[in-house]
Amino acid sequence: MRYHASRRGGCMHEPAMSTAAPKRSTGKRSQIRWFMVVLVALATAIAYIDRANLSVASDSMQQELQFSDELKGVMLSSFFWTYALFQLPGGWLVDRYGPRALYAIAVVWWSIGTAATALTRGFAGVIGCRLVLGVGEAPVQSANARVVSEWFPRKERAFASSIFDTGSEFGSALSVPLVTLLIALVGWRGSFVVTGALGLVWVVAWLLIYRSPRQQKWANQAEVDYIEQGGGRTEEKELGDAGKQPMKWRDLFRYSTTWALVAGYTCRGVIIYFFITWYPDFLVNQQGFSLLELGLFGAIPGLAAMVANWLGGLFSDWLVRRGTPLPMARKIPLVIGMVGASTIALASIAPSPAWALVFLTASYCSAAVSTGALLSLPADVAPTPRNVASLTGVQNFGSQLGGIIGPIVIGFLLGTGQFAYVWPLVFAGAMCVLGAFFYAFVVQVKPLDEQKPMF
CATH class of the missing domain: 1.20.1250.20 (MFS general substrate transporter like domains)
Structure with missing residues (x-):
């Protein structure tokens, strides 16, 4: 369903928009x-x-x-x-x-x-x-x-x-x-x-x-x-x-892509919030890091992830510039990043603290590679500019949901007292794979009004 020029859309009460542009110089962009x-x-x-x-x-x-x-x-x-x-x-x-x-x-x-x-x-x-x-x-x-x-x-x-x-x-x-x-x-x-x-x-x-x-x-x-x-x-x-005209806010939820944006970001939120919540405890109590070692080496995954974040965004845009269809240009770094982030599970069976830090860094960097493409999705699928922020808010709610679910589940699994961090990190890795599934097979990277509604 497309939204045309009729004033019966969700913003019929808004004043007419001026399209007059100020004078600008010509020449180099x-x-x-x-x-x-x-x-x-x-x-x-x-x-x-x-x-x-x-x-x-x-x-x-x-x-x-x-x-x-x-x-x-x-x-x-x-x-x-x-x-x-x-x-x-x-x-x-x-x-x-x-x-x-x-x-x-x-x-x-x-x-x-x-x-x-x-x-x-x-x-x-x-x-x-x-x-x-x-x-x-x-x-x-x-x-x-x-x-x-x-x-x-x-x-x-x-x-x-x-x-x-x-x-x-x-x-x-x-x-x-x-x-x-x-x-x-x-x-x-x-x-x-x-x-x-x-x-x-x-x-x-x-x-x-x-x-x-x-x-x-x-x-x-x-x-x-x-x-x-x-x-x-x-x-x-x-x-x-x-x-x-903009699509009504409630109509955004008629599409499977909207729900997949929430689900995928929920899965990613689990691993991101692990590094915000349980990560220091894992290094100190599971891997035996001292407080000094935590201060010296604990920032490595986060610092490396900042670089990976930029590289992931550049990679997605490079794919677009070389003619890769937009859906593939977004999904390739998303799926690679989410699957790569599942390496967090290997940190639980690492042969040494150094290897545990290597696996954690690889996981965090992989999740960061997906960031640019992930944050571009609301603009790619929004029917109009006035739906972009709404879809972003819906998607970001999923991240906060992952931030609520992840620490609780990890704490519960730790409380069982079996295999220490093995099951918690396997859970986090499995959520990354599940997120890759949503981005690969459920999210459609095209405007919602060009997609078939669920109902």
Whole structure:
């Protein structure tokens, strides 16, 4: 079913869109699109700094606010309660109001939530601020995908997605030394104020700079033509010039591809969240790493995965440029990455700690190879630009679901006391293979309105 120019679509109440473009210089193509993706990568890094601030400051907070280790665990997890819940409405709101407005509102919201932590006087206040932070950060991934879909042609979309995703890894890595330094200088309360202020500074730059390609005066006509002719999902072209209307949010769930995006990302989330949750315990208690060795060698998989993330995005885009059909250009790195990530199971029977680290690094890098293609899928299958963020929110909900399921199942399997980490890592590896199945055989890389609905 196709959505044509009828105003009976999901956005009939929206005002008519202006397609008038500002005057631009001709000549050599400008490169403003890369500046735009760096801008959202910075926002993602700030989001992860604010998200990780509590982990670094929690010991200092525990001494002053006097709460137990059990409550500390609840406090550290509370962010994800609202972050997971608001993935779905967050994506819809980005599509409804556009990335420029929603990104600014989201960053202001979570920056206030971060800074307000400095005013808390007890456990309940910290929980409230973390819940606010989760709501504010929920639209980030959806807004990033929408920006990339607007500003990049298909043959550059996977690498651009890898760039903004690297912001999360950079922010996580930077948070530890930055917040530690701030606590030493201004205390834990001051650290929340400073990191919260970073987002507000970014919002000013965002509102001054960000526009869609046709409305951005720094982008010349050659770059706009390059984006749109290469498959960039600009609203002016598809909703204005072509008159195509967005698909209703509920209708997105009529297609097997939508459900497969959730299922595949859930499987991938299991292994990603292993490295966030149980990974240090595996190295210390299973492989015998000392705390010093954990600090020296524990970062190797994550650092290598940052490089693999970029290489995976470049590989997918290279396939597109050499004429590989788009479905294959996305599925090849996805399936290779997910199957390769199943090597995590070998870490449980590694002959030495060094070999265990090798298998873990190979697994994490393989999962990272799939990132660029995976984050490009919502833009590839969305019927219109105003469905991209909604599909991204739906897909990202799957990742959070994997983050909830994985640590619980692994903990349960460890609790059985049999074979230590063998069954937990076999479970994680099996989920990777299952995810590869969904991406290979269920996901269809073409607009949903060109696919056959399930019902």
